[in-house]
Every structure is written in C-alpha cells, then in structure tokens.
Amino acid sequence: MADRKSVTVRVPAKVNVQLAVGGARPDGFHDLANVFLAVSLFDEVTVTPADELRVTCSGPDADQVPLDRTNLAARAAERLAARHGIAPDVHIHIAKDIPVAGGMAGGSADGAGALLACDALWGLNSSRAELMEICAELGSDVPFSLAGGAALGVGRGERLSELPVGGTIHWVFAVADGGLSTPAVYREFDRLAEGTDVPEPVASPDLLEALRTGDAAALAGTLSNDLQPAALSLRPSLAATLETGMAAGALAALVSGSGPTTAFLTKDEDSARSVAEALTTSGTCRTARVAHAPAPGARIV
Ligand SMILES: C[C@@](CO)(OP(=O)(O)O)[C@H](O)COP(=O)(O)OP(=O)(O)OC[C@H]1O[C@@H](n2ccc(N)nc2=O)[C@H](O)[C@@H]1O
Numbered sequence: 563m564a565d566r567k568s569v570t571v572r573v574p575a576k577v578n579v580q581l582a583v584g585g586a587r588p589d590g591f592h593d594l595a596n597v598f599l600a601v602s603l604f605d606e607v608t609v610t611p612a613d614e615l616r617v618t619c620s621g622p623d624a625d626q627v628p629l630d631r632t633n634l635a636a637r638a639a640e641r642l643a644a645r646h647g648i649a650p651d652v653h654i655h656i657a658k659d660i661p662v663a664g665g666m667a668g669g670s671a672d673g674a675g676a677l678l679a680c681d682a683l684w685g686l687n688s689s690r691a692e693l694m695e696i697c698a699e700l701g702s703d704v705p706f707s708l709a710g711g712a713a714l715g716v717g718r719g720e721r722l723s724e725l726p727v728g729g730t731i732h733w734v735f736a737v738a739d740g741g742l743s744t745p746a747v748y749r750e751f752d753r754l755a756e757g758t759d760v761p762e763p764v765a766s767p768d769l770l771e772a773l774r775t776g777d778a779a780a781l782a783g784t785l786s787n788d789l790q791p792a793a794l795s796l797r798p799s800l801a802a803t804l805e806t807g808m809a810a811g812a813l814a815a816l817v818s819g820s821g822p823t824t825a826f827l828t829k830d831e832d833s834a835r836s837v838a839e840a841l842t843t844s845g846t847c848r849t850a851r852v853a854h855a856p857a858p859g860a861r862i863v
C-alpha cells in the first residue's frame with residue numbers, strides 16, 4: 563500500500579434527525595444528544611504524493627472552501643503525519659458535492675476522508691480506534707463522517723454508538739444561498755435560552771424506534787432540532803422554504819444541524835422528486851437535492 567500513487571475516499575454528508583442541545587459548558591461546547599444519519603451526497607477526497615502539503619477543490623461551491631492549513635482535510639493530514647513523525651507532503655484534492663457551511667458536515671467529511679486516504683497512501687494501517695481519536699480531535703462531527711450509517715453522538719457529539727436503521731429513508735435538501743457559521747448558531751441558541759432552564763439532552767426513544775423499523779411516517783413525527791429556532795432567528799427566510807416543502811407533500815421538514823440547509827423527509831423517491839421540483843421552482847432556495855439514507859461512511863474507492 564505504501565507505494566500507491568494516489569488514494570481516493572468517498573465520504574457522505576449528514577442530517578441530524580434529532581439534535582438535542584444542553585446548556586453551554588465551561589469549555590464553550592454544548593452537551594448533545596445528536597442522532598446523525600448519513601445521506602447520499604458525497605465529497606471525494608484524493609491524495610497524491612507531492613513536494614509539500616497542498617489543497618485544491620473543485621465543484622460548484624469550490625470558491626467558498628479555504629485552501630490553506632485551516633482546511634479540515636489539511637489538518638487531518640498534518641495530525642496523522644505528526645503522530646507518525648513523517649512529513650505531510652501530499653496534494654489533497656476535494657471534489658466537493660456537499661453544500662459548504664450548510665449544516666451537512668462537509669468540512670468534517672473532508673477531514674475524515676483525508677485521514678483515511680493518507681493512512682492508506684502512507685501505508686500506516688492505523689486502527690479504527692486511532693483514526694476515530696484523531697477525528698474527535700479535528701471536530702465534533704468528524705467521527706461520524708468516518709463511521710456513516712446512523713449513530714447517536716453524545717458529549718459534544720463525538721462519542722458515537724451505532725444505530726440500526728430498518729430501511730431506506732428518502733430526503734430532499736434545500737440548499738440556501740450563503741452559509742451559516744456553526745459557532746454563531748450555538749451563540750444564538752445561548753442567547754435565546756438565556757434565563758431558561760436548559761434540560762439535559764436525551765435521545766428520543768420513539769425516534770430511535772422509528773429509525774430501527776425504517777418507518778418514515780413514524781420518523782416524521784419525531785424529528786427535532788434544538789438549533790432550529792436559532793438558525794431561523796439568524797435566517798428568517800428559511801421559514802418560507804420549510805413551508806414550501808411541507809405544502810409540496812413532505813412528511814416533515816427541519817433545519818439540517820446548524821443550517822441553513824433545510825431537510826425534507828418524504829414517503830418515497832417519487833415524492834422526493836416532486837418536493838424537490840416544487841422547492842426549486844419556488845425561489846425559496848438556491849437548489850434542491852434528492853438523497854437517501856443511510857449512506858456508508860468514509861470508504862476508499
Ligand atoms: C451543529 C452540528 C450538528 O451535528 O453540525 P453542523 O450542523 O454545523 O454541521 C455540530 O454540533 C457541529 O459540529 P462541528 O462543526 O464538528 O463543530 P466543532 O468544529 O467541534 O466546533 C465548532 C464550534 O461549534 C460550537 N459547538 C460545537 C459542538 C458542540 N457540541 N457544541 C458547540 O457549542 C462551539 O462554538 C465550537 O467552537
């Protein structure tokens with residue numbers, strides 16, 4: 563493996579079918595009960611030996627992706643190399659299809675993808691546990707990008723337990739113009755929660771059961787996102803997008819994570835197509851994407 567010329571890894575986006583947020587912790591993070599579901603929108607991360615660490619990106623939103631050392635893919639390569647006392651001399655190319663700053667963990671996907679790709683390129687054979695540990699250092703959502711499928715994330719979302727999913731779940735994602743900053747949305751959550759008692763975040767047993775049976779109608783009644791009021795407060799126009807998708811026949815609608823992407827659960831693929839069509843023509847979003855879940859985690863292709 564060490565003499566490979568290049569390695570490509572495909573990594574999925576996520577939607578949070580439940581995002582229960584606790585009060586702010588002293589370290590600035592929030593304790594979560596974060597039910598992640600990987601969906602079939604993917605970035606592809608390709609690593610090739612080079613003279614120095616370099617990042618390039620292609621795709622419609624490529625101009626919004628930082629190409630310096632703040633890119634999560636570059637940080638992943640640096641961390642893995644540092645652990646093994648080697649130089650992170652690699653060209654990382656990101657073929658980006660996941661909306662940027664959209665609450666779908668695109669940066670986290672690229673971090674997990676680069677980590678797995680560099681591990682194979684450099685022939686390091688790191689254990690799953692080691693890779694997961696580096697993922698958690700890179701960001702709260704990065705372990706799930708590696709894992710894929712469905713999982714409950716506790717702590718700041720990085721401590722995962724895998725969840726069973728009983729069938730294919732169909733989604734539409736309405737991509738908004740411009741992103742929302744995750745820290746800004748958490749700050750707005752804190753501002754809105756000021757003076758209230760924020761309960762401990764707990765996963766909903768009904769939601770876990772609906773996922774286990776793959777029953778879309780039951781799942782629709784259990785979706786929740788505690789960051790949604792904060793995202794709507796920062797981006798009030800999202801209310802019209804949510805209404806448009808519901809009027810077009812979605813079973814449920816919610817903001818994906820910190821937003822501003824909105825997610826629509828539909829009863830089947832046909833319904834997903836017509837909801838996407840209605841959203842696209844409504845002018846309440848930039849574009850709408852159809853996807854299904856659960857999708858596998860980061861995989862070498
Ligand atoms: C909200 C969620 C839901 O899955 O994702 P997005 O919807 O943005 O993709 C996550 O909690 C985002 O995870 P991630 O984007 O990895 O966050 P990190 O890099 O770890 O942290 C960025 C910042 O978000 C805030 N943060 C993040 C996680 C957490 N449990 N509590 C927080 O308060 C903190 O302000 C932190 O400095």
Ligand SMILES: Nc1ncnc2c1ncn2[C@@H]1O[C@H](COP(=O)(O)OP(=O)(O)O)[C@@H](O)[C@H]1O
Nearest residue numbers: 632633634662663664665666667668669670672
């Ligand atoms: N590989 C990457 N792809 C996208 N954004 C990245 C990447 N690395 C770092 N970032 C930064 O992370 C921010 C959040 O992007 P992203 O992970 O796409 O959204 P979200 O946190 O809402 O899921 C971006 O605005 C960008 O500055």
